[in-house]
Amino acid sequence: MxxxxxxxxxxxxxxxxxxxxxxxxxxxxxxxxxxxxxxxxxxxxxxxxxxxxxxxxxxxxxxxxxxxxxxxxxxxxxxxxxxxxxxxxxxxxxxxxxxxxxxxxxxxxxxxxxxxxxxxxxxxxxxxxxxxxxxxxxxxxxxxxxxxxxxxxxxxxxxxxxxxxxxxxxxxxxxxxxxxxxxxxxxxxxxxxxxxxxxxxxxxxxxxxxxxxxxxxxxxxxxxxxxxxxxxxxxxxxxxxxxxxSYFPIRAISVVGLLLGVVALVYGLYIIGLKVFDPHGPAGWTTLMVVVLFVSAFQMIALGVIGEYVWRGLDASRSRxxxxxxxxxxxxxxxxxxx
Structure with a gap:
């Protein structure tokens, strides 16, 4: 030693x-x-x-x-x-x-x-x-x-x-x-x-x-x-x-996005079915607007959460x-x- x-x-x-x-x-x-x-x-x-x-x-x-x-x-x-x-x-x-x-x-x-x-x-x-x-x-x-x-x-x-x-x-x-x-x-x-x-x-x-x-x-x-x-x-x-x-907010966005995708697929098939079997059926304007507004709101929330993570990464990179x-x-x- x-x-x-x-x-x-x-x-x-x-x-x-x-x-x-x-x-x-x-x-x-x-x-x-x-x-x-x-x-x-x-x-x-x-x-x-x-x-x-x-x-x-x-x-x-x-x-x-x-x-x-x-x-x-x-x-x-x-x-x-x-x-x-x-x-x-x-x-x-x-x-x-x-x-x-x-x-x-x-x-x-x-x-x-x-x-x-x-x-x-x-x-x-x-x-x-x-x-x-x-x-x-x-x-x-x-x-x-x-x-x-x-x-x-x-x-x-x-x-x-x-x-x-x-x-x-x-x-x-x-x-x-x-x-x-x-x-x-x-x-x-x-x-x-x-x-x-x-x-x-x-x-x-x-x-x-x-x-x-x-x-x-x-x-x-x-x-x-x-x-x-x-x-x-x-x-x-x-x-x-x-x-x-925690990565919970990001994972929650992914899960909700996946669920919305499934709902959109089912609803799309439903709309196609209505068009095929009843061409003169109701236009469904109200339903369409509700879906658009709901999905748009989710997208804005998702962008906000992602923005919080991005901002923290930017703040750390500045090394202030x-x-x-x-x-x-x-x-x-x-x-x-x-x-």
Whole structure:
């Protein structure tokens, strides 16, 4: 065995030994119009450190996703209070929470990481149990929503969305949906490396194929501020998630097209039969127009679905950055600003 191989082996053992004794946890928090949440969220996360084993190191990577309120100011005030723990990334514009999460992952330095929302709807104390599973060797731990304190259309939409995704795209995701995860550095590196566009970063983690364990919990009701998760963003997320992980829409078009072809053939034979046996029969204008309009509508829908796939391919081929970093606070300048 060469000296280089021996050195690499020793370095690997030292690294594993350091992780076992003094692991570093990076907590990534995407922020968008959260100026009222930050003064509550930061102390809550810091207080939660007491539940972890002694020697565990923490860093909190807050990503301001183009907020136009005082979120950045609140984050900088929190950083002034905890300069050794808090890092802040200010993005040039709003790129969506999932791209903001990728930005946080790319700048995090922990041995393991967690993603949690800034509104504290997900219980940070659950992170302790997630950390225990990570120490047991699980690369991915998911906190899935067994139920939620929210009511009305928001709850119905969320439950429908996750049910459809589970049955049409990824059948190995847990029930109830999730966006509270704890994962290994290896998973983080793979997610950043994929540079996936118009997708769902949490589903990507499951898609990678690592064995995961899920912990059910009840999601809390938002107490501070107003959610910016609009219906338009929800619909886009559903389309992005479905098209990223499923060929169902294309296959559905093929099946419906085949069925329409069979119906058209039968109807054509029927029309020919009428013409042969009853040349003076009704012209069938109404029936003809209904068929034409129905088939035309299906063709437009089919073109729209195909267009969604084509547009995503074009968007990926441009290789534009997922986000642009405007300023970084508490983070070295060795990271590029374009991703």
């Amino acid at each position: 060469s000296w280089l191989a021996i050195a690499n082996c020793l370095l690997d053992k030292v690294q594993r030994f350091r992780i076992i004794l003094m692991p570093k946890i990076s907590v990534i928090v995407p922020c968008y119009f959260n100026e009222g949440n930050i003064p509550v969220t930061v102390p809550g996360l810091v207080a939660n450190e007491a539940n972890f084993p002694a020697g565990t190191e923490f860093e909190y990577v807050f990503v301001d996703d183009g907020s136009r309120d005082l979120t950045l100011q609140a984050l900088l005030e929190a950083r002034a209070q905890y300069p050794d723990r808090i890092k802040v990334i200010e993005l040039v514009g709003n790129v969506g929470s999932y791209n903001a999460i990728v930005a946080g992952i790319a700048h995090a330095t922990g041995d393991c990481m967690s993603v949690i929302t800034a509104d504290m709807q997900d219980p940070p104390e659950l992170m302790v149990q997630m950390f225990d599973y990570w120490q047991q060797g699980f690369k991915l731990v998911i906190g899935n929503r067994q139920d939620r304190e929210e009511t009305g259309l928001a709850k119905i939409f969320a439950e429908t969305f996750h049910w459809l995704m589970k049955h049409l795209a990824l059948n190995n995701i847990p029930d109830g949906g999730f966006d509270f995860v704890f994962f290994d550095r290896q998973v983080a590196d793979e997610v950043v490396k994929m540079h996936e566009r118009n997708s769902n970063v949490f589903y990507l983690m499951v898609w990678l194929g690592y064995t995961y364990i899920n912990i059910p919990y009840v999601r809390r009701k938002r107490e501070i501020g107003k959610s910016r998760w609009t219906l338009q963003k929800k619909i886009k997320l559903f389309i992005d998630s479905l098209l990223s992980f 950055p997922l986000y642009v970093v405007k300023n970084k606070y508490g983070i070295g300048s060795e990271n590029n600003k374009l991703y």
